[in-house]
Amino acid sequence: MKTTDTDVLLDVRGLKIRYGAADAVRGVDLQVRRGQLIAVIGNNGAGKTSVIRGISGLVRPHAGEVWFKGVNTAALGAHRKVEMGMALIPEGRLIFADQSVYDNLVLGAYTRWNRERSAVMSEFDEMFELFPFLKERLHQRAGSMSGGEQQMLAIARGLLSKPILLMIDELSLGLAPKIVEQLMTLLRNLNAKGQTIVLVEQLASHALAIADYAYVIGHGKVELHGDAKTLARSPEVMEAFLGKKRKTVETKNGEM
Ligand SMILES: Nc1ncnc2c1ncn2[C@@H]1O[C@H](COP(=O)(O)OP(=O)(O)OP(=O)(O)O)[C@@H](O)[C@H]1O
Ligand SMILES: [Mg+2]
Known part of the structure; x- marks a missing residue:
């Protein structure tokens, strides 16, 4: 995929995020086409949140390019990116x-x-x-x-x-399974109406079930990417994520 492809809404190249001396994201490439629902999955601490914070301008990338609507937004702040059409939940x-x-x-x-x-x-x-x-x-x-x-x-x-691009970090966090199902259906419906979505999600099986395409992040890098349904059936992904225990709510959101 190239940035000259008009369908490409977001084209992230070589994204690196550092916190002090710690490398949280070590060269991530990721593309989102208009109308897609993209899932980003991976273990705790893999760097998923850092990737979307880097895309949305909440942290400044140490290196890399974040092409959005054909503009390299890597150096822009979050406020400007909201104006351009990015939203992060x-x-x-x-x-x-x-x-x-x-x-x-x-x-x-x-x-x-x-x-x-x-x-x-x-x-x-x-x-x-x-x-x-x-x-x-x-x-x-x-x-x-x-x-x-x-x-x-x-x-x-x-x-x-x-938003032209809606990004959601951990949709399911702390919510009952029935509510999670409702929210997943809601995202699918929004996407069916044309909303482009990036969903970072701990519940990999749920995310893969509604997504078109998925990225597996591990240790700050893209370990795998591909068609979501194909990834959901891959032994590697099944073993690593599917049926894996959910992150507890208390560690992330004491109010729930
Ligand atoms: N503000 C920060 N300062 C220092 N290190 C951080 C900061 N935020 C994240 N990290 C570290 O960066 C790495 C990636 O964290 P990140 O939150 O991006 O992972 P994640 O995949 O979203 O994890 P989780 O599944 O727990 O939400 C981890 O090692 C984490 O400890
Ligand atoms: Mg996270």
């Missing part, structure tokens, strides 16, 4: 627990609030169709909602930035 969701549901949603649309307020308001209605409970609880503290509802709020907030 971070690990642990990071909703503002003490603020209302409404305030959290407005924050999602902050880049558009002044210029396009009436469009944003009609998109609020779309979010309420997708997640009816948000309307009922609009003026309640976001932190009063269940973990699943908070994840849905985080997704709604992400969608309100009208």
Whole structure:
């Protein structure tokens, strides 16, 4: 795949992330085409979060290129990348627990609030169709909602930035299996309507089931990549990830 291919939305080349002297990401190449749902899987500490933080500008890459819509965005900050159409729903969701549901949603649309307020308001209605409970609880503290509802709020907030690329770090973290199923179906439906998605997910089998294509990250590198259904059947992936125990919630999100 080359950046001249107009279908390529994101083209990451040789991405390296360092924290002090520690190499967390050691040369990752990753491509996302428009309309794809890409899964990123890998063991704890493999570097998955670092990769998407590097893509989204929350950490500055030590080296590498992050081509987005044909522009190398490696040196740009997160705010600028949101304006360009990237949205990241971070690990642990990071909703503002003490603020209302409404305030959290407005924050999602902050880049558009002044210029396009009436469009944003009609998109609020779309979010309420997708997640009816948000309307009922609009003026309640976001932190009063269940973990699943908070994840849905985080997704709604992400969608309100009208992202061209929606990235989600650990969709399932701390959520009951039934809620995880609902959220996976939601992502599949959003993708079917054309939303391009990168899903970093501990539950590899769930992610591979809804994804088109997947990357397996290990020790800061891409260990494997390929068609998601093919990877799901590969003995290597099955042994390493499928049926693997979930990460406990307490270590990552004490509030849930
Ligand atoms: N802010 C930081 N400072 C120093 N080291 C960090 C920092 N964030 C992550 N690391 C280290 O970088 C490596 C990759 O971490 P990262 O969080 O990207 O992995 P991950 O694949 O998302 O893991 P998990 O499955 O636990 O979410 C790990 O060794 C981690 O300890
Ligand atoms: Mg992570």
